[in-house]
Amino acid sequence: MTNGNRRSEGTGRTGNTGRTARTGRTGRTGRTGRTGRTGVWFVGARGSVATTAVAGWAAVTAGLHPPTGMVTETPAFADAGLPPLPSLVFGGHDTTHCPLPKRAERLTGAGVLPHGLVKAVHGELAAADEEIRAGGPQPGDTRADEELIAAFSDDLSSFRERLGLARVVVVNVSSTEPLPEPDAVRLAPSSLYAAAALRAGCPYVNFTPSTGLRTPALQDAVVASGLPHAGRDGKTGQTLLRAVLAPMFVQRALSVRAWSGTNLLGGGDGAALADPGAAAAKNAGKERVLADVLGSAPEGEVHIDDVPALGDWKTAWDHIAFEGFLGSRMILQTIWQGCDSALAAPLVVDLARLVARAHAAGLSGPLPELGFYFKDPDGGPAALADQFGELLSFADRLREAR
Numbered sequence: 001m002t003n004g005n006r007r008s009e010g011t012g013r014t015g016n017t018g019r020t021a022r023t024g025r026t027g028r029t030g031r032t033g034r035t036g037r038t039g040v041w042f043v044g045a046r047g048s049v050a051t052t053a054v055a056g057w058a059a060v061t062a063g064l065h066p067p068t069g070m071v072t073e074t075p076a077f078a079d080a081g082l083p084p085l086p087s088l089v090f091g092g093h094d095t096t097h098c099p100l101p102k103r104a105e106r107l108t109g110a111g112v113l114p115h116g117l118v119k120a121v122h123g124e125l126a127a128a129d130e131e132i133r134a135g136g137p138q139p140g141d142t143r144a145d146e147e148l149i150a151a152f153s154d155d156l157s158s159f160r161e162r163l164g165l166a167r168v169v170v171v172n173v174s175s176t177e178p179l180p181e182p183d184a185v186r187l188a189p190s191s192l193y194a195a196a197a198l199r200a201g202c203p204y205v206n207f208t209p210s211t212g213l214r215t216p217a218l219q220d221a222v223v224a225s226g227l228p229h230a231g232r233d234g235k236t237g238q239t240l241l242r243a244v245l246a247p248m249f250v251q252r253a254l255s256v257r258a259w260s261g262t263n264l265l266g267g268g269d270g271a272a273l274a275d276p277g278a279a280a281a282k283n284a285g286k287e288r289v290l291a292d293v294l295g296s297a298p299e300g301e302v303h304i305d306d307v308p309a310l311g312d313w314k315t316a317w318d319h320i321a322f323e324g325f326l327g328s329r330m331i332l333q334t335i336w337q338g339c340d341s342a343l344a345a346p347l348v349v350d351l352a353r354l355v356a357r358a359h360a361a362g363l364s365g366p367l368p369e370l371g372f373y374f375k376d377p378d379g380g381p382a383a384l385a386d387q388f389g390e391l392l393s394f395a396d397r398l399r400e401a402r
Helices: 048-061 100-109 122-130 145-162 189-200 216-225 238-251 267-273 276-294 340-360 368-373 384-400
Strands: 038-043 088-094 132-134 167-172 204-206 228-231 255-265 302-306 313-323 329-339
Touching (some): 038 340, 048 122, 048 267, 048 340, 088 122, 088 340, 100 122, 145 167, 167 189, 167 340, 189 216, 204 340, 228 340, 238 255, 238 276, 238 329, 238 384, 255 276, 340 368, 340 384, 368 384
Parallel strands (some): 038 088, 038 167, 167 204, 255 302
């Protein structure tokens, strides 16, 4: 994540500072605005996914590139009342200082963004960068949880009020953090941002495996907020393929004996997932998809290797051992090579639009209909085809709510 160097003005709040974080009841604020524009607030706003999302949004809005990968731009979502792409406004929190245009230039050098795009959308990148505020906690930060939540919440409220936004959706795209210890005294960083979103009355999306809202300390606040939320852990590559292949074995009555996988990746994700705790949090979602579809977890594990030379690109390999008629043993192997940032960016824009529309329609609580986008969704089916059906039904529901 990266830091801005300004804090928005706002009044601090007082409250308890232990594991139980008080958020306040502001979930209904911000449903109207002077402009009808929608804010998208990225946690990890200068990371690869957020940078690619802002650059891609600007390119698509300007007609420079087609909306490839954006499900919400397909005919099934026409007239569903989603915020139009030109109405989106971006900001966020981060703990590093590299400006978005410079970050986008680096992604161009890595082959993630096309040459010439940064120059074409420099103004939009710079405008989003102006709305990035300092994240935390950083090394040496002595603020208690309550102080951090209040500061982050004030940043969100200021963003919404200064720009006259109808609402702001907070989307966590920061680096994966290890799961907190059961006896942890303080909230995990992702939960601090999630608590701030609740306090500021902002719908929340967790595109990472990090804890976010899923901590007992925030459950009462989640219910009291009346806000829609979705997560967690975006399904972009290897697990997307698993969600397609696993139902095939079940439907053809083929017995899966073992399913193993390896991920080779570099960049920020590779460095973050070199931490065994972060890797374990990431792998839990990959394994959950198989267990949910197959009925039990097959033998085999997923290994994640940091290969810095790969940069923002990833290779994912799966080895599936299965048994057919008369006990014949067979093997299926798959190789997935791609760029996670380019795969994830259109999805986070989709999710921001869908959750913003759910908020405008007065929906609250978890949105299992958005399981299509997640490894670890808020309920619903596990197979991708079934999840897509739920998503289309959700589009109909939003259309009827207009």
